[in-house]
Amino acid sequence: MFATPAYAQAADAAGAAGPQAFLIQMLPLIGLVILFWFLLIRPQQRRMKQHQAMIAAVKRGDTVVLNSGVIGKVVRVEDKEVGVEISSGVTVKVVKTMVAEVRTRGEPAPANDAKT
Structure with a gap:
């Protein structure tokens, strides 16, 4: 209660x-x-x-890395696509948004061997 x-x-x-x-x-x-x-x-x-x-600043002659890991040199820039030369004489048309990284012309590529 x-x-x-x-x-x-x-x-x-x-x-x-x-x-x-x-x-x-x-x-x-x-x-x-x-x-x-x-x-x-x-x-x-x-x-x-x-x-x-970065994509808007892509210009002819830049070295780019694509999302797939392919590295190439830009030979043609259009509104939504980029022409990338992946080997001598082999040009691939790529959508601009698939560019993962833009490397400048003077930037050296890293070496494969590890220095200790």
Whole structure:
């Protein structure tokens, strides 16, 4: 008989603090959204902008690395495509977005052997 009024009082107190209790429950979810924004979404947007700027700056004579790992020299630049010479006399037409890295003309390629 004594337990029933105590439970009723506790339930009434929780119901009175409804908006505050809801805010406290939503606070971790809001925190996770902010955390995901700063750790995942924002860096990905920054990398995407850098990649678009790199692709826009591709010019004839640059050495490029494609997403497939093929390295070649740019011989022709169009709006959405690039002509890449992968071997002497072998030119491949590639979509610009598939360019993973642009190397400058004077940048040397790394050596295959490891120096110790």
